[in-house]
Amino acid sequence: MKNARSLSRRLVALSATVLTATMIAPVSHTMQGQERAVTARDAWVREAPAGRAVTAAFLLLTNTGSTARSVVSAACDAAETTELHEMRRTGASMEMAPVPAIAVAAGQTVTLKPGGLHLMLFGLKHPLTAGDTVRLTLTLDDGTRLSLRAPVRAMQGMP
Numbered sequence: 001m002k003n004a005r006s007l008s009r010r011l012v013a014l015s016a017t018v019l020t021a022t023m024i025a026p027v028s029h030t031m032q033g034q035e036r037a038v039t040a041r042d043a044w045v046r047e048a049p050a051g052r053a054v055t056a057a058f059l060l061l062t063n064t065g066s067t068a069r070s071v072v073s074a075a076c077d078a079a080e081t082t083e084l085h086e087m088r089r090t091g092a093s094m095e096m097a098p099v100p101a102i103a104v105a106a107g108q109t110v111t112l113k114p115g116g117l118h119l120m121l122f123g124l125k126h127p128l129t130a131g132d133t134v135r136l137t138l139t140l141d142d143g144t145r146l147s148l149r150a151p152v153r154a155m156q157g158m159p
Protein backbone atom coordinates (compact mmCIF):
# COMPACT_ATOMS: atom_id res chain seq x y z
CA MET A 1 0.00 0.00 0.00
CA LYS A 2 2.78 2.36 0.95
CA ASN A 3 4.61 1.57 -2.30
CA ALA A 4 1.45 2.00 -4.37
CA ARG A 5 0.78 5.36 -2.75
CA SER A 6 4.29 6.64 -3.31
CA LEU A 7 4.20 5.32 -6.89
CA SER A 8 0.95 7.14 -7.62
CA ARG A 9 2.37 10.28 -6.02
CA ARG A 10 5.36 9.97 -8.33
CA LEU A 11 3.07 9.37 -11.32
CA VAL A 12 1.07 12.47 -10.42
CA ALA A 13 4.29 14.46 -10.20
CA LEU A 14 5.45 12.99 -13.51
CA SER A 15 2.09 13.72 -15.13
CA ALA A 16 2.23 17.31 -13.93
CA THR A 17 5.70 17.66 -15.41
CA VAL A 18 4.61 16.15 -18.70
CA LEU A 19 1.52 18.37 -18.84
CA THR A 20 3.52 21.47 -18.09
CA ALA A 21 6.25 20.60 -20.54
CA THR A 22 4.26 19.38 -23.53
CA MET A 23 0.53 19.77 -22.78
CA ILE A 24 -0.23 16.15 -23.65
CA ALA A 25 -2.53 13.90 -21.64
CA PRO A 26 -0.87 11.76 -18.96
CA VAL A 27 -0.69 8.05 -19.77
CA SER A 28 -0.66 6.89 -16.14
CA HIS A 29 -4.46 6.54 -15.90
CA THR A 30 -4.59 4.07 -18.77
CA MET A 31 -1.86 1.93 -17.25
CA GLN A 32 -3.47 1.91 -13.83
CA GLY A 33 -6.84 0.89 -15.30
CA GLN A 34 -5.29 -2.19 -16.92
CA GLU A 35 -2.98 -3.10 -14.07
CA ARG A 36 -4.83 -6.20 -12.84
CA ALA A 37 -6.16 -7.44 -16.20
CA VAL A 38 -3.49 -10.16 -16.42
CA THR A 39 -2.71 -12.39 -13.47
CA ALA A 40 -0.17 -15.16 -13.03
CA ARG A 41 -0.69 -18.16 -10.74
CA ASP A 42 0.26 -21.77 -10.01
CA ALA A 43 3.90 -21.09 -10.80
CA TRP A 44 6.56 -23.75 -10.19
CA VAL A 45 10.16 -24.38 -11.09
CA ARG A 46 11.81 -27.68 -11.91
CA GLU A 47 14.47 -28.65 -9.39
CA ALA A 48 18.10 -28.27 -10.39
CA PRO A 49 20.74 -30.23 -8.49
CA ALA A 50 24.24 -28.85 -7.94
CA GLY A 51 26.16 -28.65 -11.21
CA ARG A 52 23.09 -27.99 -13.32
CA ALA A 53 22.95 -24.33 -14.38
CA VAL A 54 19.71 -24.42 -16.36
CA THR A 55 16.09 -25.15 -15.50
CA ALA A 56 12.57 -24.10 -16.46
CA ALA A 57 9.58 -22.44 -14.81
CA PHE A 58 5.89 -22.95 -15.54
CA LEU A 59 2.69 -21.06 -14.66
CA LEU A 60 -0.77 -20.01 -15.74
CA LEU A 61 -1.48 -16.58 -17.21
CA THR A 62 -5.07 -15.30 -17.28
CA ASN A 63 -6.27 -12.14 -19.01
CA THR A 64 -9.60 -10.98 -17.54
CA GLY A 65 -9.41 -7.68 -19.44
CA SER A 66 -10.77 -6.75 -22.86
CA THR A 67 -7.38 -5.98 -24.40
CA ALA A 68 -4.91 -8.57 -25.70
CA ARG A 69 -1.70 -8.46 -23.69
CA SER A 70 1.61 -10.25 -23.85
CA VAL A 71 4.50 -11.09 -21.59
CA VAL A 72 7.58 -9.51 -23.15
CA SER A 73 10.23 -10.44 -20.59
CA ALA A 74 10.79 -12.36 -17.39
CA ALA A 75 13.30 -12.52 -14.58
CA CYS A 76 14.05 -14.87 -11.68
CA ASP A 77 16.01 -14.01 -8.55
CA ALA A 78 17.80 -17.37 -8.71
CA ALA A 79 19.00 -17.05 -12.33
CA GLU A 80 21.28 -14.72 -14.25
CA THR A 81 19.06 -14.75 -17.35
CA THR A 82 15.45 -15.76 -18.01
CA GLU A 83 14.08 -16.29 -21.52
CA LEU A 84 10.61 -16.93 -22.89
CA HIS A 85 10.65 -20.30 -24.70
CA GLU A 86 8.39 -22.54 -26.72
CA MET A 87 8.70 -26.15 -27.92
CA ARG A 88 8.71 -26.60 -31.71
CA ARG A 89 8.43 -29.74 -33.75
CA THR A 90 11.37 -30.15 -36.13
CA GLY A 91 10.91 -33.33 -38.14
CA ALA A 92 10.43 -36.15 -35.66
CA SER A 93 11.82 -34.32 -32.65
CA MET A 94 10.81 -31.42 -30.44
CA GLU A 95 13.19 -28.53 -29.93
CA MET A 96 12.89 -25.49 -27.74
CA ALA A 97 13.45 -21.97 -29.00
CA PRO A 98 13.19 -18.46 -27.60
CA VAL A 99 10.11 -16.41 -28.49
CA PRO A 100 9.93 -12.59 -28.31
CA ALA A 101 6.64 -12.60 -26.40
CA ILE A 102 3.90 -14.82 -24.97
CA ALA A 103 0.48 -13.51 -26.03
CA VAL A 104 -2.53 -13.72 -23.70
CA ALA A 105 -5.70 -12.87 -25.63
CA ALA A 106 -8.55 -11.06 -23.87
CA GLY A 107 -10.51 -13.48 -21.72
CA GLN A 108 -8.03 -16.31 -22.22
CA THR A 109 -5.73 -18.40 -20.03
CA VAL A 110 -2.35 -19.50 -21.37
CA THR A 111 -0.62 -22.45 -19.73
CA LEU A 112 3.15 -22.62 -19.52
CA LYS A 113 3.88 -26.31 -18.96
CA PRO A 114 6.44 -29.04 -19.66
CA GLY A 115 6.40 -29.77 -23.41
CA GLY A 116 5.02 -26.31 -24.26
CA LEU A 117 5.65 -22.68 -23.46
CA HIS A 118 7.98 -22.15 -20.51
CA LEU A 119 10.38 -19.72 -18.89
CA MET A 120 13.99 -20.84 -19.33
CA LEU A 121 16.28 -20.03 -16.43
CA PHE A 122 20.00 -19.78 -17.26
CA GLY A 123 22.97 -19.27 -14.96
CA LEU A 124 21.43 -20.57 -11.75
CA LYS A 125 23.05 -18.93 -8.75
CA HIS A 126 22.58 -21.98 -6.49
CA PRO A 127 21.04 -25.47 -6.61
CA LEU A 128 17.24 -25.56 -6.51
CA THR A 129 15.79 -28.25 -4.26
CA ALA A 130 12.15 -29.30 -3.97
CA GLY A 131 10.64 -27.18 -1.20
CA ASP A 132 12.66 -24.04 -2.04
CA THR A 133 10.91 -21.07 -3.55
CA VAL A 134 12.12 -18.51 -6.08
CA ARG A 135 10.66 -15.20 -7.15
CA LEU A 136 9.56 -14.67 -10.75
CA THR A 137 8.88 -11.27 -12.29
CA LEU A 138 7.01 -10.95 -15.58
CA THR A 139 6.85 -7.75 -17.59
CA LEU A 140 3.85 -7.15 -19.85
CA ASP A 141 3.75 -5.14 -23.07
CA ASP A 142 2.01 -2.26 -21.25
CA GLY A 143 4.84 -2.06 -18.73
CA THR A 144 2.94 -3.81 -15.92
CA ARG A 145 5.06 -6.11 -13.77
CA LEU A 146 3.74 -9.27 -12.14
CA SER A 147 5.73 -10.70 -9.27
CA LEU A 148 5.05 -14.13 -7.80
CA ARG A 149 6.67 -16.85 -5.73
CA ALA A 150 7.27 -20.19 -7.39
CA PRO A 151 7.94 -23.38 -5.40
CA VAL A 152 10.62 -25.76 -6.64
CA ARG A 153 9.27 -29.20 -7.60
CA ALA A 154 10.97 -32.49 -8.36
CA MET A 155 11.74 -33.24 -12.00
CA GLN A 156 8.78 -34.66 -13.90
CA GLY A 157 9.72 -35.73 -17.39
CA MET A 158 11.53 -33.60 -19.95
CA PRO A 159 10.64 -29.97 -20.86
Ligand SMILES: [Cu+2]
Pocket (backbone or CB within 6 Å): 056, 085, 086, 096, 097, 118, 119, 120, 159
Ligand atom coordinates in the same frame (compact mmCIF):
# COMPACT_ATOMS: atom_id res chain seq x y z
CU1 LIG B 1 13.62 -23.73 -22.94
